[in-house]
Amino acid sequence: MLLKVLEFVGVVAFAASGSLVAVSKRLDFFGVCLIGVFTAIGGGVLRDVLLGITPPTSLNTWKFFTTALLTSIVVFFAHAAVRRLRREILVLDAVGMGLFASSGATIALDHGASSQAAMLIGATTAIGGGVLRDILVNEMPLLLHRDLYAIPALIGSTVVVAWSALGLNLNTGLVVGTVSASVLRLLALWRKWNLPAPRQVDDG
Amino acid sequence: MLLKVLEFVGVVAFAASGSLVAVSKRLDFFGVCLIGVFTAIGGGVLRDVLLGITPPTSLNTWKFFTTALLTSIVVFFAHAAVRRLRREILVLDAVGMGLFASSGATIALDHGASSQAAMLIGATTAIGGGVLRDILVNEMPLLLHRDLYAIPALIGSTVVVAWSALGLNLNTGLVVGTVSASVLRLLALWRKWNLPAPRQVDDG
Amino acid sequence: MLLKVLEFVGVVAFAASGSLVAVSKRLDFFGVCLIGVFTAIGGGVLRDVLLGITPPTSLNTWKFFTTALLTSIVVFFAHAAVRRLRREILVLDAVGMGLFASSGATIALDHGASSQAAMLIGATTAIGGGVLRDILVNEMPLLLHRDLYAIPALIGSTVVVAWSALGLNLNTGLVVGTVSASVLRLLALWRKWNLPAPRQVDDG
Numbered sequence: 038m039l040l041k042v043l044e045f046v047g048v049v050a051f052a053a054s055g056s057l058v059a060v061s062k063r064l065d066f067f068g069v070c071l072i073g074v075f076t077a078i079g080g081g082v083l084r085d086v087l088l089g090i091t092p093p094t095s096l097n098t099w100k101f102f103t104t105a106l107l108t109s110i111v112v113f114f115a116h117a118a119v120r121r122l123r124r125e126i127l128v129l130d131a132v133g134m135g136l137f138a139s140s141g142a143t144i145a146l147d148h149g150a151s152s153q154a155a156m157l158i159g160a161t162t163a164i165g166g167g168v169l170r171d172i173l174v175n176e177m178p179l180l181l182h183r184d185l186y187a188i189p190a191l192i193g194s195t196v197v198v199a200w201s202a203l204g205l206n207l208n209t210g211l212v213v214g215t216v217s218a219s220v221l222r223l224l225a226l227w228r229k230w231n232l233p234a235p236r237q238v239d240d241g
Numbered sequence: 242m243l244l245k246v247l248e249f250v251g252v253v254a255f256a257a258s259g260s261l262v263a264v265s266k267r268l269d270f271f272g273v274c275l276i277g278v279f280t281a282i283g284g285g286v287l288r289d290v291l292l293g294i295t296p297p298t299s300l301n302t303w304k305f306f307t308t309a310l311l312t313s314i315v316v317f318f319a320h321a322a323v324r325r326l327r328r329e330i331l332v333l334d335a336v337g338m339g340l341f342a343s344s345g346a347t348i349a350l351d352h353g354a355s356s357q358a359a360m361l362i363g364a365t366t367a368i369g370g371g372v373l374r375d376i377l378v379n380e381m382p383l384l385l386h387r388d389l390y391a392i393p394a395l396i397g398s399t400v401v402v403a404w405s406a407l408g409l410n411l412n413t414g415l416v417v418g419t420v421s422a423s424v425l426r427l428l429a430l431w432r433k434w435n436l437p438a439p440r441q442v443d444d445g
Numbered sequence: 446m447l448l449k450v451l452e453f454v455g456v457v458a459f460a461a462s463g464s465l466v467a468v469s470k471r472l473d474f475f476g477v478c479l480i481g482v483f484t485a486i487g488g489g490v491l492r493d494v495l496l497g498i499t500p501p502t503s504l505n506t507w508k509f510f511t512t513a514l515l516t517s518i519v520v521f522f523a524h525a526a527v528r529r530l531r532r533e534i535l536v537l538d539a540v541g542m543g544l545f546a547s548s549g550a551t552i553a554l555d556h557g558a559s560s561q562a563a564m565l566i567g568a569t570t571a572i573g574g575g576v577l578r579d580i581l582v583n584e585m586p587l588l589l590h591r592d593l594y595a596i597p598a599l600i601g602s603t604v605v606v607a608w609s610a611l612g613l614n615l616n617t618g619l620v621v622g623t624v625s626a627s628v629l630r631l632l633a634l635w636r637k638w639n640l641p642a643p644r645q646v647d648d649g
Binding site: 062065072089093099175 | 354
Binding site: 270273301303306 | 494495496497553556557558559561562565566576580583584585586588589590595596639640641642643
C-alpha cells in the first residue's frame with residue numbers, strides 16, 4: 038500500500054524534474070509534456086523491452102502515464118512555483134529512484150533474469166528515464182559526469198537481488214532496497230559527494 | 242491497395258527528408274544512406290520492439306528497406322534537385338505520417354495493446370524515425386520545439402482507437418485516421434501553427 | 446575455441462575504446478565504466494532486443510559484462526598507458542567488430558530472421574555499441590561522417606548470410622565473415638580510405 042503511494046510519488050517527481058528541464062530549454066507545450074512523460078515512464082519502458090514484457094506496462098496502463106502527463110501540464114503552467122520546490126522534488130526523486138531500482142530488480146527476477154541482469158535492469162529502470170531525457174534535450178547525461186545517482190540505484194537493485202538469493206521475504210527486500218538507495222542518494226546530495234574524475238587527460 | 246501505395250509514398254518521403262538532413266550535415270555516402278533508412282523505418286522498428294514483434298517487420302521484409310535505401314542513394318547524388326522539391330516532400334511526408342500513425346495504432350490493437358498504448362505506439366510509429374534521425378545527427382528533436390507534428394500523429398492514432406472502440410470497420414478507421422492526421426499537419430504547415438512555449442523561464 | 450578467445454578480445458577492445466573516449470570527456474569513475482561497458486555490450490543488447498531474446502544474453506551472463514567492467518576500470522586508472530596502445534587497440538577492435546558482425550548474423554538466422562534482417566542485425570551488433578557510446582557522450586556518431594567502419598561490418602554479416610544460403614558449414618562462414626570484415630577494416634585504416642561526401646551542399 039505504502040509502496041503504491043510511493044510509486045506515484047516517484048512518477049510525479051520524475052515527471053516534474055523532466056518537464057522543468059524542458060521548460061528551461063524553452064520547449065513548447067508538447068515538448069514539455071513529452072519530456073516529462075518520458076522521464077517518468079522511460080525507465081519502465083526500457084525495463085519491459087529488456088525483459089520482453091510487451092506492450093510495456095507503463096504504456097498499457099493509464100495510471101502512470103496520466104499522472105506523468107498531468108504533472109507535466111502543471112509544470113508547464115506553473116513552472117515558476119514548481120521551481121521553488123526544487124529541493125522537495127529532489128527528495129521525492131530520490132525516493133522514486135530507490136523504489137524503481139528495487140521494483141525493477143524484483144520484476145526482472147520474476148521474468149527469469151540472472152542476478153547480474155536483475156541488478157543491471159533494476160538500475161536501468163531507475164536511471165533510464167533521466168538518461169532518455171538528457172539525450173532528447175541534447176545534453177550529455179548528467180549522471181555520467183556529475184551527481185551520484187546511478188550508484189545508489191545499483192545498490193538498491195543489488196540489495197533486492199541479495200535478499201532474494203538469501204531466500205528472504207521479497208516485500209521486505211523491496212523496502213530495504215528502496216530505503217538504502219534513497220538514503221544514499223540523499224546523503225550524496227546533502228554532502229555533495231562526487232566520484233573521482235580521471236587525472237590529467239591531456240596526455241597522448 | 243491505395244494504402245499500399247501510400248505506404249511507399251510515406252517511406253520515400255521519410256527517407257528523402259532524412260537523407261537531406263544528412264547531406265546538409267555533410268555526412269558521407271554511408272551516413273546519408275543510414276540516416277535516410279533510419280528515418281524511414283525507425284518508427285516501425287520501435288513499434289515492433291514495443292509490441293514484441295521480432296525480428297521487426299521492416300528489417301525482415303525487403304520492400305521498405307530497399308525503397309528507403311534507393312531513395313537515400315538518389316538524394317545523395319541529386320540532392321540539389323531533390324531539395325527543390327522540398328515543399329512536395331513535406332506534403333508527402335504529412336501523408337506518410339498520418340498513415341504510419343493510423344496503421345501503427347491498428348497493429349498495436351492487433352497485438353493486445355490497450356487503447357492508450359495503441360494511441361501512444363501509433364504516434365511513436367509516425368514520429369520515431371524523425372526523432373532517431375535528430376538524435377543521430379546530434380540535434381534536439383525538431384518536434385520538441387518547433388513544428389506541429391506529434392499532435393496530428395496522436396490524433397490519427399486516436400481516431401483509429403476510437404473507431405475500433407465503437408466497433409466500426411477498421412479499414413475505414415485507417416482511412417479516416419490517416420486523413421485527419423495528414424490534413425491537420427498540412428493545415429499546421431500552411432498556417433504556421435505553433436504550440437505555445439512557456440512564459441518567462443528566467444525565474445528561480 | 447579460437448572464436449571464444451576472439452570474443453573476449455573484442456569485448457576488451459570495445460570497452461577500452463569506449464572508456465578512453467569517456468576519459469577524454471572527463472567523465473567520473475562511474476561514467477567511464479558505464480560508457481566502457483555500453484560500448485562493449487550495447488551492440489549485443491540491441492541485437493537481442495531486435496530478436497526477442499530477453500533478458501539479453503550479455504546482461505544475463507557475467508563473462509562479457511565483467512570483462513568490460515574490468516577493462517574500463519583499468520583504463521580509468523591507467524589511461525595514459527592505455528592510450529599509448531591506441532594502434533594495437535584499433536587492430537583488436539577491427540577483429541572484434543568482424544566477429545560480432547558475423548556472430549550477430551548467425552544468431553539472427555537462428556532466430557528466424559530473413560537474410561536481409563540477418564545482414565542488418567549482424568552489422569548492428571558490431572556498430573551498435575559505438576553508436577550508443579557517441580550518443581551518450583553527445584557526439585555525432587563517428588561512423589556517420591568518418592571512418593570506414595559500418596561497411597566492413599555489413600560485409601562480414603553478408604558473407605555469413607551468403608554462406609548459409611549456399612548451405613555451407615556455418616562455422617567456416619563465421620571465420621570467413623570475421624576475416625573479411627576485419628581485413629577490410631584494417632585496410633581502410635591503413636590506407637585511410639573514406640567514402641565520398643556529397644558535393645556542394647550550400648544550394649537551395
